[in-house]
Amino acid sequence: MPAGVFKETYGEEIAIFRYPIHYAGAALGLLFALMLPILVGPYYMLLAVSFLIFLVGTVGLNITVGLAGLISLAHAALMGMGAYVTAFLAEKGVNILVAIPVAGLSAAALAFILALPSFRLKGYYLAMASLAAQFIIEYIFALIDPDQYVPIPDEAKYLGGIYLGRGLPLYYTTLAITIVSILTAVNLGRSILGRAMKAVRDNDVAAEVVGINVYYVKAIAFTIGGFYAGLAGGLYALYSSGIGWEGFTLEGSIEYLGMVLIGGPGRIVWGSFLGVLLVRTGWTLLESTLADLIVSYVAAALKYLILGGMIAGFIIFEPEGLIAVLRRFKEYLRLWPYSY
Amino acid sequence: MVEANILVGALFQGFVLGLIYALIALGFNIIYRVSKSINFAHPALILLVGYVALVVSRQNGIAAGLIISLAVAALAGLVLEKSLAKPLIGKPPVALIGATLGAFYVIRGVTFIVGRFEAAALPLQSTYYSLGLLKVSTNDLVSMAVTGAGLLGLILLHNKTRIGSAIRAVAEDAEGAAGYGLPVSRLMTLSWILAGLTGALGGLALSLKAQVNPYLDFYAIKAFAASILAGLDSIGGVVLGGLALGLVEQLASIVLEPYLPGIGGHIAFFFLLLILLVKPYGLFGTERIERI
Numbered sequence: 001m002p003a004g005v006f007k008e009t010y011g012e013e014i015a016i017f018r019y020p021i022h023y024a025g026a027a028l029g030l031l032f033a034l035m036l037p038i039l040v041g042p043y044y045m046l047l048a049v050s051f052l053i054f055l056v057g058t059v060g061l062n063i064t065v066g067l068a069g070l071i072s073l074a075h076a077a078l079m080g081m082g083a084y085v086t087a088f089l090a091e092k093g094v095n096i097l098v099a100i101p102v103a104g105l106s107a108a109a110l111a112f113i114l115a116l117p118s119f120r121l122k123g124y125y126l127a128m129a130s131l132a133a134q135f136i137i138e139y140i141f142a143l144i145d146p147d148q149y150v151p152i153p154d155e156a157k158y159l160g161g162i163y164l165g166r167g168l169p170l171y172y173t174t175l176a177i178t179i180v181s182i183l184t185a186v187n188l189g190r191s192i193l194g195r196a197m198k199a200v201r202d203n204d205v206a207a208e209v210v211g212i213n214v215y216y217v218k219a220i221a222f223t224i225g226g227f228y229a230g231l232a233g234g235l236y237a238l239y240s241s242g243i244g245w246e247g248f249t250l251e252g253s254i255e256y257l258g259m260v261l262i263g264g265p266g267r268i269v270w271g272s273f274l275g276v277l278l279v280r281t282g283w284t285l286l287e288s289t290l291a292d293l294i295v296s297y298v299a300a301a302l303k304y305l306i307l308g309g310m311i312a313g314f315i316i317f318e319p320e321g322l323i324a325v326l327r328r329f330k331e332y333l334r335l336w337p338y339s340y
Numbered sequence: 341m342v343e344a345n346i347l348v349g350a351l352f353q354g355f356v357l358g359l360i361y362a363l364i365a366l367g368f369n370i371i372y373r374v375s376k377s378i379n380f381a382h383p384a385l386i387l388l389v390g391y392v393a394l395v396v397s398r399q400n401g402i403a404a405g406l407i408i409s410l411a412v413a414a415l416a417g418l419v420l421e422k423s424l425a426k427p428l429i430g431k432p433p434v435a436l437i438g439a440t441l442g443a444f445y446v447i448r449g450v451t452f453i454v455g456r457f458e459a460a461a462l463p464l465q466s467t468y469y470s471l472g473l474l475k476v477s478t479n480d481l482v483s484m485a486v487t488g489a490g491l492l493g494l495i496l497l498h499n500k501t502r503i504g505s506a507i508r509a510v511a512e513d514a515e516g517a518a519g520y521g522l523p524v525s526r527l528m529t530l531s532w533i534l535a536g537l538t539g540a541l542g543g544l545a546l547s548l549k550a551q552v553n554p555y556l557d558f559y560a561i562k563a564f565a566a567s568i569l570a571g572l573d574s575i576g577g578v579v580l581g582g583l584a585l586g587l588v589e590q591l592a593s594i595v596l597e598p599y600l601p602g603i604g605g606h607i608a609f610f611f612l613l614l615i616l617l618v619k620p621y622g623l624f625g626t627e628r629i630e631r632i
Binding site for chain 1: 435437441451456565
């Protein structure tokens with residue numbers, strides 16, 4: 001820590017901006033995010049949009065898994081719920097900017113219903129319950145959408161005459177929604193609810209003893225995670241011209257879980273950021289290089305090998321995720337050339 | 341009303357599949373007892389066994405395929421225990437769940453490189469016999485024999501032998517068992533190997549029943565429902581759980597199919613959620629007295 005900054009109140013200790021470098025970092029980061037369309041071409045801008053969408057979803061799962069310590073295997077299904085609700089509302093003529101929050105709320109409601117079994121059960125039973133829920137929701141998607149294609153009408157994607165589904169407006173809309181939801185998530189982590197979630201994660205018996213309503217906190221954590229998944233689904237509907245449920249299967253849920261566990265569970269923003277960057281965007285870039293080099297079935301199998309190996313490896317060797325590796329590296333640089 | 345021969349056939353199929361479910365569910369329960377966590381890598385093991393048996397038996401005959409796939413499964417159990425379960429002892433169960441999920445993907449990746457996503461039947465000639473209303477194939481009979489023998493053998497091993505009682509002691513209280521001089525760590529390894537072998541027998545029976553295809557692990561995921569119905573720490577109960585699941589599935593696909601297409605393949609998950617809501621410790625599981 002730089003010498004010369006002293007904290008006198010608890011409020012200063014838990015503030016978002018605690019050191020001058022935080023202000024500088026936030027300003028530079030924001031500037032970079034706003035300038036990105038100028039810096040890179042349209043392909044990388046679309047990649048950035050998909051990165052932001054999955055960042056919102058991963059932030060949600062990081063609240064469920066990282067803060068509250070619940071394993072959820074139904075996150076992709078909840079995202080699908082958001083996407084389908086958006087598609088349905090857009091079909092009815094509702095503007096997409098109205099439909100996206102509604103999608104979040106409906107996914108949150110679904111998540112709350114799914115969390116009901118966890119009222120009685122410990123973590124691994126919730127993993128089972130959410131796994132079952134994932135397959136049930138997939139089955140319902142297959143019933144209502146047998147062709148795997150629901151178009152999102154373009155008419156719903158206008159705001160004041162500007163078409164939001166493409167190019168710069170798409171990027172900036174997604175960026176705005178992402179920033180708002182990330183700020184909300186950061187503040188959630190600092191609030192009484194966030195601290196209650198951490199207490200439940202670390203020791204649920206002790207949490208109950210100090211007066212935290214454990215069932216309530218678990219259900220809320222799952223519900224909030226569902227809300228973010230629904231938002232991500234709504235953004236996904238904005239991003240694509242039509243949705244199918246093949247993106248919302250168990251594999252999607254495991255990928256989400258992988259992004260949280262690899263990036264850094266409990267570190268809501270930066271953990272999720274690194275996870276999505278490495279797993280989702282990294283793989284997209286790697287895939288296009290691999291496609292020329294090796295046979296397609298090996299490339300498809302390689303995704304399972306790499307992702308699975310990284311999930312297991314991080315849990316065993318670095319349970320705090322990639323962010324802890326970076327932090328150690330930062331400490332090393334700060335202390336260099338001394339060892340402590 | 342449903343015709344009698346369809347009903348009899350469905351009940352028989354439910355019985356055969358139910359035994360397979362029971363054997364796969366037994367693998368989950370063996371692991372749960374010693375490691376207190378759910379082994380999500382188990383479904384991928386089923387897939388691996390199917391493909392290893394397919395690839396090896398094409399070149400070296402069915403006997404070699406069976407032996408090598410059993411050996412691969414036992415080895416996989418050993419590797420999983422050494423690489424995941426042992427380093428994570430003492431960590432919250434969520435850690436092992438995540439790690440086995442990772443292993444689920446790794447084993448899937450290996451399987452798809454070995455098996456190239458193809459779908460084919462094991463090279464074993466099957467003939468059909470008619471017994472009154474019922475049509476029976478030799479593959480059904482063989483898989484019934486394999487699963488029946490596997491279930492009986494494991495339950496006897498678990499309940500009647502010295503090794504079985506040692507494993508039970510470790511499952512009950514690992515530290516206490518260590519105090520009595522039992523080789524706890526070796527018994528845990530043995531349990532994982534046993535679970536691997538159970539999965540291998542289940543996987544082989546399943547590949548006989550439903551061909552080797554990239555979705556074999558889906559059956560194993562459905563076997564979770566059997567495991568939960570029996571109670572995660574129950575051993576003998578899985579037979580009942582598996583049979584219940586097999587029969588429910590077949591009956592649902594006869595009765596509900598006209599209204600909800602494809603429900604037969606997914607009823608297991610409704611079943612699973614229902615059990616978790618109503619009786620989370622299952623029919624034969626020990627109800628732990630904890631309120632969180």
